[in-house]
Amino acid sequence: MVQSHESRLTSWVDVESTSDFPIQNLPYGVFKKSDGFTAVGVAIGDMVLNLAEVHEAGLFSKTCLAKENVFARDGLNDFMACGRTAWKEARRRITELLSLDCGTIRDDKALRERALLHMADVEMQLPVAIGDFTDFYSSKEHATNVGIMFRGKENALMPNWLHLPVGYHGRSSTIFVSGQDIRRPLGQTKADEADAPTFGPSRLLDFELEMGFFLGTGNKPGERINTKQARENIFGMVLLNDWSARDIQKWEYVPLGPFLGKSFATSISPWVVTLDALESFRTSSPPQEPKVLPYLEGDGQDAYAINLEAFIKSEKMDEPMRITATNFRHLYWSMFQQLAHHTVNGTAMRAGDLCGSGTISGPTEESRGSMLEICWKGTKPLTLTDGSERKFFADGDTVIIKGWCQGDGYRVGFGEVRATILPAEQVDL
Amino acid sequence: MVQSHESRLTSWVDVESTSDFPIQNLPYGVFKKSDGFTAVGVAIGDMVLNLAEVHEAGLFSKTCLAKENVFARDGLNDFMACGRTAWKEARRRITELLSLDCGTIRDDKALRERALLHMADVEMQLPVAIGDFTDFYSSKEHATNVGIMFRGKENALMPNWLHLPVGYHGRSSTIFVSGQDIRRPLGQTKADEADAPTFGPSRLLDFELEMGFFLGTGNKPGERINTKQARENIFGMVLLNDWSARDIQKWEYVPLGPFLGKSFATSISPWVVTLDALESFRTSSPPQEPKVLPYLEGDGQDAYAINLEAFIKSEKMDEPMRITATNFRHLYWSMFQQLAHHTVNGTAMRAGDLCGSGTISGPTEESRGSMLEICWKGTKPLTLTDGSERKFFADGDTVIIKGWCQGDGYRVGFGEVRATILPAEQVDL
Numbered sequence: 001m002v003q004s005h006e007s008r009l010t011s012w013v014d015v016e017s018t019s020d021f022p023i024q025n026l027p028y029g030v031f032k033k034s035d036g037f038t039a040v041g042v043a044i045g046d047m048v049l050n051l052a053e054v055h056e057a058g059l060f061s062k063t064c065l066a067k068e069n070v071f072a073r074d075g076l077n078d079f080m081a082c083g084r085t086a087w088k089e090a091r092r093r094i095t096e097l098l099s100l101d102c103g104t105i106r107d108d109k110a111l112r113e114r115a116l117l118h119m120a121d122v123e124m125q126l127p128v129a130i131g132d133f134t135d136f137y138s139s140k141e142h143a144t145n146v147g148i149m150f151r152g153k154e155n156a157l158m159p160n161w162l163h164l165p166v167g168y169h170g171r172s173s174t175i176f177v178s179g180q181d182i183r184r185p186l187g188q189t190k191a192d193e194a195d196a197p198t199f200g201p202s203r204l205l206d207f208e209l210e211m212g213f214f215l216g217t218g219n220k221p222g223e224r225i226n227t228k229q230a231r232e233n234i235f236g237m238v239l240l241n242d243w244s245a246r247d248i249q250k251w252e253y254v255p256l257g258p259f260l261g262k263s264f265a266t267s268i269s270p271w272v273v274t275l276d277a278l279e280s281f282r283t284s285s286p287p288q289e290p291k292v293l294p295y296l297e298g299d300g301q302d303a304y305a306i307n308l309e310a311f312i313k314s315e316k317m318d319e320p321m322r323i324t325a326t327n328f329r330h331l332y333w334s335m336f337q338q339l340a341h342h343t344v345n346g347t348a349m350r351a352g353d354l355c356g357s358g359t360i361s362g363p364t365e366e367s368r369g370s371m372l373e374i375c376w377k378g379t380k381p382l383t384l385t386d387g388s389e390r391k392f393f394a395d396g397d398t399v400i401i402k403g404w405c406q407g408d409g410y411r412v413g414f415g416e417v418r419a420t421i422l423p424a425e426q427v428d429l
Numbered sequence: 430m431v432q433s434h435e436s437r438l439t440s441w442v443d444v445e446s447t448s449d450f451p452i453q454n455l456p457y458g459v460f461k462k463s464d465g466f467t468a469v470g471v472a473i474g475d476m477v478l479n480l481a482e483v484h485e486a487g488l489f490s491k492t493c494l495a496k497e498n499v500f501a502r503d504g505l506n507d508f509m510a511c512g513r514t515a516w517k518e519a520r521r522r523i524t525e526l527l528s529l530d531c532g533t534i535r536d537d538k539a540l541r542e543r544a545l546l547h548m549a550d551v552e553m554q555l556p557v558a559i560g561d562f563t564d565f566y567s568s569k570e571h572a573t574n575v576g577i578m579f580r581g582k583e584n585a586l587m588p589n590w591l592h593l594p595v596g597y598h599g600r601s602s603t604i605f606v607s608g609q610d611i612r613r614p615l616g617q618t619k620a621d622e623a624d625a626p627t628f629g630p631s632r633l634l635d636f637e638l639e640m641g642f643f644l645g646t647g648n649k650p651g652e653r654i655n656t657k658q659a660r661e662n663i664f665g666m667v668l669l670n671d672w673s674a675r676d677i678q679k680w681e682y683v684p685l686g687p688f689l690g691k692s693f694a695t696s697i698s699p700w701v702v703t704l705d706a707l708e709s710f711r712t713s714s715p716p717q718e719p720k721v722l723p724y725l726e727g728d729g730q731d732a733y734a735i736n737l738e739a740f741i742k743s744e745k746m747d748e749p750m751r752i753t754a755t756n757f758r759h760l761y762w763s764m765f766q767q768l769a770h771h772t773v774n775g776t777a778m779r780a781g782d783l784c785g786s787g788t789i790s791g792p793t794e795e796s797r798g799s800m801l802e803i804c805w806k807g808t809k810p811l812t813l814t815d816g817s818e819r820k821f822f823a824d825g826d827t828v829i830i831k832g833w834c835q836g837d838g839y840r841v842g843f844g845e846v847r848a849t850i851l852p853a854e855q856v857d858l
Contacts, residue, residue, distance in 0.1 A: 132601050137685060158683050163626050164617050168685040169598035169692070173561050173777040174650055183651040185774035188593050188722065197592050199722045221603055221694070222612040222854070248774065254587050256566060256597040257686020263598070264774040265650075293617065293628045345614035345677065345693040346854070348602040425651070425775070 006280055007408040011098045012106045013116070015045035020404055020413020023098050024280075026091060027236070027271035027414075028076055031122040038125060040071040040079060042094055043271050043415075046119050049098065049105075053115040059097060059104065063089040075129040076272060080216040080235045081351040087216065087235065091276055124270035126177045127238075128214055128352045133175060133266070134342060135210075135242060135356040136167040138333035140286075142361035145373045162290060165333035165341050167355075170242075171263035175354070177270050178239075178417040184395060184424040185264040187248035201424030202245035205393045208359040209310050209369035209401055211328055212240040213335050214272060218349035225343045227298050230336035231275065233349070239269040239308075239401045239417040240356050246372060246392070266356075269401075269417040277412050281305045281405040285334055292337070295344055302334035306414075308360060308403045310369070315396035316386040323374060323382065326360050326367035328403070395423040435709055436837040440527045441535045442545070444474035449700075449833055449842020452527050453709075455520060456665070456700035456843075457505055460551040467554060469500040469508060472700050472844075473527055475548050480523075482544040488526060488533065492518040504558040505701065509645040509664045510780040516645065516664065520705055553699035555606040556667075557643055557781045562604060562695070563771060564639075564671060564785040565596040567762035569715075571790035574802045591719060594762035594770050596784075599671075600692035604783070606699050607668075607846040613824060613853040614693040616677035630853030631674035631690075634822045637788040638739050638798035638830055640757055641669040642764050643701060647778035654772045656727050659765035660704065662778070668698040668737075668830045668846040669785050675801060675821070695785075698830075698846040706841050710734045710834040714763055721766070724773055731763035735843075737789060737832045739798070744825035745815040752803060752811065755789050755796035757832070824852040 011023040021027065021043040031048050032038045039052035051071035060066055064086050070078040079086070097105055105112050137143060140157075143166075147156030160166060176182065184205055190197040216235030219225050225233055242262065249261025285303040306328035311320035333341075338355055359369040368374045371392050375381055378391040393399065398420040404413035440452040450456065450472040460477050461467045468481035480500035489495055493515050499507040508515070526534055534541050566572060569586075572595075576585030589595065605611065613634055619626040645664030648654050654662055671691065678690025714732040735757035740749035762770075767784055788798040797803045800821050804810055807820040822828065827849040833842035 160619075160626075160680055160683065163619075164681060166681065166685055167688055169600055169688070171561055171598055171776060172601075173647075173779050173782070174775075176650070183775055186653075187774050190589075190592075196719065197589075197722065199724060218602075221605070222851075224615075224854075245774070251589055252593060252595065253684070253686075254589065255682070255686070256595055257682075257684070259596055259598070260771070260774045260776070263771075263776045290625065293626065295628060342689070342692075345616050345674070345689040346603075346612055347600060347689065347692045350602050353602070422651075425653075 007410060010100045011044060012100050013044045013047055013098060017409060018411065019045050020411055020415050021045055022410045023095060024407060024410050025273060025277050025412045026094055027273040027277065028127065029271045030074055030076065030125040030127045031117070032125055033117070033122055038074045040073060040076060044098055048117045048119055048122055049094070050115045050117055054097065057111055060093060063093055065090060074125065076127050077129050077352045080214065083217050084232050087274065088276065091274065124177060126175065127270055127272050130172045130175055131350045131353045133170040133172045133354045134167050135170045135358060136165050136333065136338050137358040138165050138331050138338065139358055139361050139369070140332040141330065141363055142359040142369060142373065145361060145368065149377045165338045167338065167342065168257045170266065174263060175266045175268060176419070178267060178419065181420045181422050182243060182265040182267065183422045185245050185248065185260070186424055186427060187245060187260050188251055189247040190251045197251060202248050204246035205421065206244045206246050206371045207310065207399050208242035208244055209308060209324065209326065210240040210242050210356045210359060211237055211306070211403065212268060212354050212356045213237045215349045215353040216351055218351060218353065219343055221348040222346040224346065225339055225349065227296065227336040227340045230339040233339065234275055234335060236272040236274040237278065238272055239403050239414045241267040241399060241401055241417050241419065242356055243267065267417050267419045269414050271415050273412065273414055278304050278405065280407060281412065283329055286330070286332055288332070295340060296337050298334055298336055302336050303329040303331065305329045306403050306405050308401065311400040312384065312390070313398040313400070314384055314386050314388060314394065317384065320400055321385050324366065324368055326362040326369055328360060330362045331357055331360060393421055395421055397421050436839060439529045440473060441529050442473045442476055442527060446838060447840065448474050449840055449844050450474055451839045452524060453836060453839050454702060454706050454841045455523055456702040456706065457556065458700045459503055459505065459554040459556050460546065461554055462546070462551055467503045469502060469505060471523055477546045477548055477551055478523070478527065479544045479546055483526065486540055489522060492522055494519060503554065505556050506558050506781045509643065512646050513661050516703065517705065520703065553606060555604065556699055556701050559601045559604055560779045560782045562599040562601045562783045563596050564599045564787060565594050565762065565767050566787040567594050567760050567767065568787055568790050568798070569761040570759065570792055571788040571798060571802065574790060574797065578806045594767045596767065596771065597686045599695065603692060604695045604697060605848065607696060607848065610849045610851050611672060611694040611696065612851045614674050614677065614689070615853055615856060616674060616689050617680055618676040619680045626680060631677050633675035634850065635673045635675050635800045636739065636828050637671035637673055638737060638753065638755065639669040639671050639785045639788060640666055640735070640832065641697060641783050641785045642666050644778045644782040645780055647780060647782065648772055650777040651775040653775065654768055654778065656725065656765040656769045659768040662768065663704055663764060665701040665703040666707065667701055668832050668843045670696040670828060670830055670846050670848065671785055672696065696846050696848045698843050700844050702841065702843055707733050707834065709836060710841065712758055715759070715761055717761070724769060725766050727763055727765055731765050732758040732760065734758045735832050735834050737830065740829040741813065741819070742827040742829070743813055743815050743817060743823065746813060749829055750814050753795065753797055755791035755798055757789060759791045760786055760789060822850055824850055826850050
């Protein structure tokens with residue numbers, strides 16, 4: 001077998017073969033040094049390449065990014081807004097600078113020490129100033145599972161589900177980067193048999209295993225982005241945990257959809273993996289029947305093979321325990337269909353807008369993307385390795401989602417999104 | 430009758446008694462001069478006081494706003510984020526500078542000419558960089574009307590409606606300032622009797638007569654704003670038209686709520702009227718039965734008496750025709766309850782976040798706040814003064830909402846929010 005060009009690429013920075021961040025990946029993030037300095041960087045192995053410093057050293061002078069140092073920022077937005085040509089030039093230049101045979105940074109000790117930082121020495125920040133956040137509901141398996149639980153097998157999918165990617169607007173102000181703890185929310189809930197609602201901490205705290213994509217370039221109000229253009233407008237992807245308080249959601253969501261059951265927290269991974277890095281892992285999309293309306297037609301190769309896993313670690317456990325393993329390719333509606341649908345009414349997208357996939361459940365019991373489904377509405381509790389049981393999450397639990405594409409001898413990975421659940425605020429009830 | 434202090438205040442700037450913008454009001458907005466200069470201003474009669482210029486002239490030097498010129502901005506956010514003490518000091522100082530007996534600006538010809546602009550000579554901008562936009566559904570009359578139309582009298586209100594202010598997240602990127610035209614959206618719709626959806630321009634384009642409030646100061650994630658604090662956190666209010674494509678909405682909204690049926694456009698008035706200016710018009714709230722949970726309790730004086738009217742003007746009409754007249758005081762859930770509910774789960778609010786009231790319908794047929802209700806689902810068409818009929822809006826129609834509080838010899842008004850409907854983009858169907 002002839003090795004592809006991609007798999008032969010190596011860097012002068014040490015990268016283990018199981019690393020999520022080889023030279024084939026080069027995801028962007030925002031790091032903060034212990035002295036407070038914050039800028040855009042690229043992950044390479046266990047290191048972060050400080051792009052603000054690389055730019056300062058004049059190493060982007062022959063690219064279209066020469067003029068303004070868009071990496072000397074605390075968010076990716078300005079770089080994203082430069083558009084695909086700039087993204088491609090940046091990727092080409094960074095690949096060159098990190099390649100085994102390039103001495104520009106490697107052999108300049110002073111520059112190398114300024115530009116190459118240990119991941120362990122920096123704190124990753126929310127990578128993007130997020131404008132609007134939309135969450136879709138695009139896994140047929142998830143929608144079917146939820147439908148069966150709440151409406152029975154006959155009416156599992158709503159009539160619109162196979163015709164359009166159902167979605168709703170979420171909350172931007174409570175999107176947190178991996179590592180930030182989240183607090184169990186307070187709220188109104190009502191037991192089926194009760195006459196009136198009560199107030200207190202949510203008892204059914206759940207996660208949703210999702211991915212999200214960031215808009216790089218947007219559209220003007222009244223314009224549209226079609227499925228073909230969508231690929232050019234999307235900058236990259238992250239892992240996303242759409243925290244959900246099922247009991248709050250159940251009582252509040254009729255008729256206008258989820259609100260406080262979701263708005264308390266959404267967690268994302270810090271490294272934005274570009275569509276260019278994912279291109280080798282693009283694959284055939286699931287068949288769609290009935291045929292979609294013309295504005296939603298794709299080219300049949302709009303899925304991405306991304307392995308996804310979720311883990312739980314209680315306070316008493318030494319090691320996380322895997323609770324599901326699924327794949328992004330199972331999604332019925334592609335990102336390009338989601339974006340074409342989102343803008344078909346003229347909705348403006350802006351650099352930094354985020355769209356979530358919806359819970360990604362696979363076809364088997366082992367590939368379900370939420371505790372609601374894994375424990376089937378509490379009827380099949382999960383026994384953890386510390387002997388305790390879970391139907392939903394307990395205070396102190398840490399939830400971790402990981403994701404990666406498997407190449408030939410290398411991985412293009414997303415790292416992880418991790419958060420620990422703090423107890424609810426104490427209140428007089 | 431002894432005139433109140435407020436009604437006796439007058440300005441050296443000419444203000445007609447029917448003006449929305451006497452010295453008792455002093456709403457903030459962002460104006461743009463023909464040379465492109467953009468800054469924060471205050472409306473007074475038919476004039477705009479350029480606050481950036483007033484600050485530049487040192488006239489805020491004895492206030493807490495002395496240091497940074499937060500008015501030399503293209504949005505109110507920085508001023509809003511200064512907090513209520515600063516808002517009160519600014520209001521006191523501007524009142525003083527515009528008072529009949531104050532010569533500081535009045536008698537300084539050069540400064541006066543720089544600082545006082547004719548409204549007709551400037552273009553009002555979106556006043557705030559809006560982070561998250563939430564829309565509530567807080568009029569009992571509106572929710573009941575819609576409920577009767579779609580579910581019958583017996584089940585008009587959903588079980589949760591009397592227990593919490595139902596709301597959902599909307600789209601920030603498509604909030605437009607008054608005067609910007611809006612385009613009829615394209616989308617998927619499905620006739621009840623059809624097997625499959627079709628694609629094309631919305632045929633049931635509607636408005637919703639609403640008001641919105643802007644957060645001035647927010648809260649940290651995990652914290653709450655209670656009903657008492659809410660009054661201190663809200664900066665001010667605007668008129669809001671929540672454009673709605675009823676046919677798109679009907680097909681898409683189950684189970685996650687309105688999405689593309691709303692996200693194409695929301696229009697707001699340009700002048701933000703502060704809660705301080707509205708304080709004299711605070712009045713008793715509607716009784717709430719059943720009793721609300723403790724975290725939603727108010728002090729019974731949480732409504733504001735704000736007259737609201739909506740008008741239509743077709744391309745053939747010379748004058749707008751009034752289609753409804755209602756009042757903000759009819760709202761069942763107050764702004765303070767909305768904000769306390771919104772943050773009860775720890776959702777973070779930021780300066781510039783916007784919350785809409787939901788359609789404000791009153792108790793009579795003449796006070797309904799949407800075409801859906803006015804024409805009762807198309808069964809009672811409206812005859813316009815040009816002889817044409819409307820069940821929903823036609824291309825070329827201009828929709829105008831006005832609002833004002835009536836004081837003793839003066840008005841505290843909102844001006845208007847106005848937009849004309851452009852035809853949908855031409856597409857091959």
